[in-house]
Amino acid sequence: MPTIVFANPKGGVGKSTSAVILATQIAAKGADVTILDADPNKPVSQWSKRGNIPQNIKVIADISETTIIDEIDAAAAKTPFVVVDLEGTASMMVAYAISRADLVIIPLQGSQLDASQGAKAVSLIKQQEKAFNKTIPLAILFTRTNSALKPRTLIHIQAEFYKHGIRALKTQLHEREAYRALFSFGGTLETLDPSQVGNLEKALLNAREYAAEIVAMLKAEQSQETLVTANV
Numbered sequence: 001m002p003t004i005v006f007a008n009p010k011g012g013v014g015k016s017t018s019a020v021i022l023a024t025q026i027a028a029k030g031a032d033v034t035i036l037d038a039d040p041n042k043p044v045s046q047w048s049k050r051g052n053i054p055q056n057i058k059v060i061a062d063i064s065e066t067t068i069i070d071e072i073d074a075a076a077a078k079t080p081f082v083v084v085d086l087e088g089t090a091s092m093m094v095a096y097a098i099s100r101a102d103l104v105i106i107p108l109q110g111s112q113l114d115a116s117q118g119a120k121a122v123s124l125i126k127q128q129e130k131a132f133n134k135t136i137p138l139a140i141l142f143t144r145t146n147s148a149l150k151p152r153t154l155i156h157i158q159a160e161f162y163k164h165g166i167r168a169l170k171t172q173l174h175e176r177e178a179y180r181a182l183f184s185f186g187g188t189l190e191t192l193d194p195s196q197v198g199n200l201e202k203a204l205l206n207a208r209e210y211a212a213e214i215v216a217m218l219k220a221e222q223s224q225e226t227l228v229t230a231n232v
């Protein structure tokens, strides 16, 4: 069942935040999700230890280069969705996780520095495609964007990726206090207290739209795969 991997060699671009938002939104729709916390700093495990985690989310930590592939396969056999949060580095573990992905999401913020690191993630994925002789679908996710305005740098970066045939999700994850609050209070956007967290409703709408776009993308990839297999 689909494995969605969050990768970018740069730290602080929003991988863990975007991974937890995706997992919790899929779980809110009723599907079981396993999150593999493959970052030695264990940000997702720390989030889960704060409590209020939906019953249909399982977090697995203490994953190493030698166990990541087995962990992904075992999780994919048990739950319909697997979300992998990786460390902000280019390691063997990252390469292995990418090789098993049905979709790699590359979160980045709208700066040129982030774009270069995002381009590195893309080349690593292309390398894995060659090594394993398979297609690994990917998409850029712009994070921490301003909901009110679209800076020129962001438009330029989007255009550059597009020119090179690299798609970006239409939905961007805006800069929202609620997404930070998830990691302070634990739980999900649905369990946060609107009296303590500003603009929670807008954050929820944005998160739902983001998760729906990824699920639709996975469905499209799956039907594409079925078509290809049927033609063989």
Ligand SMILES: Nc1ncnc2c1ncn2[C@@H]1O[C@H](COP(=O)(O)OP(=O)(O)O)[C@@H](O)[C@H]1O
Binding pocket: 010, 011, 012, 013, 014, 015, 016, 017, 018, 043, 088, 143, 144, 145, 173, 174, 175, 176, 177, 179, 180, 183
């Ligand atoms: N959409 C967002 N809105 C607000 N804060 C965010 C958002 N995405 C990430 N952050 C914050 O940015 C920092 C880095 O995010 P994180 O998800 O830990 O990145 P990474 O996993 O790539 O290192 C954290 O402090 C996190 O709370």
Ligand SMILES: [Mg+2]
Binding pocket: 012, 015, 016, 017, 039, 043, 085, 086, 087, 088
């Ligand atoms: Mg992280």
